[in-house]
Amino acid sequence: MPCRSWWRNCAIESDWEMLVIDRLEDAISPLAPEVVRIRKLISAFEVCHHKAERWAYNLLEAISTGNTNKGLGTRKPGTRHPAEEFWANVCSVLSAWCAGDPGAMLALVAPGLPASELLTCLGKRSTLKVWQVQRVIEKIRSFVDWPGRSRDAASPYTWLLYSEQSFQGLNSSRCPPRYRSEESLWLATVCTMIHDTRDGVPLALSLGLAIDMLWPCHWDFRRNLQIVLGAIGGNLKPDKPFTACGRNISLLPARDRLLRLADKLRFYYTDATPSAAVEGTLLAMLGPKTKVKIWLAASLEKTLRLQLDPPPEMQEASSLAAPAWLEAFRCPPLPRTAISSPRKASPRMVG
Numbered sequence: 001m002p003c004r005s006w007w008r009n010c011a012i013e014s015d016w017e018m019l020v021i022d023r024l025e026d027a028i029s030p031l032a033p034e035v036v037r038i039r040k041l042i043s044a045f046e047v048c049h050h051k052a053e054r055w056a057y058n059l060l061e062a063i064s065t066g067n068t069n070k071g072l073g074t075r076k077p078g079t080r081h082p083a084e085e086f087w088a089n090v091c092s093v094l095s096a097w098c099a100g101d102p103g104a105m106l107a108l109v110a111p112g113l114p115a116s117e118l119l120t121c122l123g124k125r126s127t128l129k130v131w132q133v134q135r136v137i138e139k140i141r142s143f144v145d146w147p148g149r150s151r152d153a154a155s156p157y158t159w160l161l162y163s164e165q166s167f168q169g170l171n172s173s174r175c176p177p178r179y180r181s182e183e184s185l186w187l188a189t190v191c192t193m194i195h196d197t198r199d200g201v202p203l204a205l206s207l208g209l210a211i212d213m214l215w216p217c218h219w220d221f222r223r224n225l226q227i228v229l230g231a232i233g234g235n236l237k238p239d240k241p242f243t244a245c246g247r248n249i250s251l252l253p254a255r256d257r258l259l260r261l262a263d264k265l266r267f268y269y270t271d272a273t274p275s276a277a278v279e280g281t282l283l284a285m286l287g288p289k290t291k292v293k294i295w296l297a298a299s300l301e302k303t304l305r306l307q308l309d310p311p312p313e314m315q316e317a318s319s320l321a322a323p324a325w326l327e328a329f330r331c332p333p334l335p336r337t338a339i340s341s342p343r344k345a346s347p348r349m350v351g
Helices: 016-028 033-044 052-065 082-098 115-120 127-141 164-168 177-191 207-212 221-232 255-269 276-280 282-286 291-308 312-318
Strands: 193-198 201-206
Touching: 016 291, 033 052, 033 291, 052 255, 052 282, 052 291, 082 115, 082 127, 115 221, 127 177, 127 207, 127 221, 177 207, 193 207, 201 207, 207 221, 255 282, 255 291
Parallel strands: none
Antiparallel strands: 193 201
């Protein structure tokens, strides 16, 4: 049975526990607006976010108080998180490289990732490399000052291979209209395969999909960025696997802590006898049980477990496996060592 929309950040089909939690919702409906707001924040929660643990405890506070003023778009205008400054610096450095003047940006240093290190892996500029780096810039820039920037027509990002249907394992088999005039560059990008692994099993990853899934808000964004830039520069055998959303989620540093939080939440909304540590921390934070708190706590606990141990259909969706048409396709090579004019793609190149 397809799950309710609340669950779409962690499942496609309902399991018996979700159905039980749904019945808890039915018993307290109609929901008050502030309760709906909290449940929507749980539906937007992602364990792969670089601030996931902080958001988890923000949600606990919201469940406890019955309301929250936190969420996307609530930050004061003109303020930025330090991570956003890093993203903006990366865009500046890469833009200077594309323009042939990286020296002007070498003074920009982000902790643990100086500009010189960022650019070394790219090697010499070429038409293809510049085009690919421009897509990386657009992807990152679309997240600076998000969500406001997402509505800014001056900072677009057009998916290379991912499509909305990819949530069910499908990927676009045709060049997006925006890239039709540079179709050979698009095709060379999506056909470039990174020799990656998923949960320790070898699995080829399209460079196009890697750029699409290069979420700046991801906990391992810096390493993912280096993998993508390295692949653009010709290194298709990275030392570490690419992590994105549910992909390689076992590598999440906060995994064990979030699982322990899920255990504590289960103590709260069930009749199980909690340990003294749980009794003195989480239960004190959430306060006396109510039907609304039980439903919200159960929803957060189940969301955490499903994201940390995704069901098969979500594992398939997050695997980023190359679509069948791309696996069977043989892309013509493009020169990577010198700036040149894009070639026109033959109609037979896309299917």
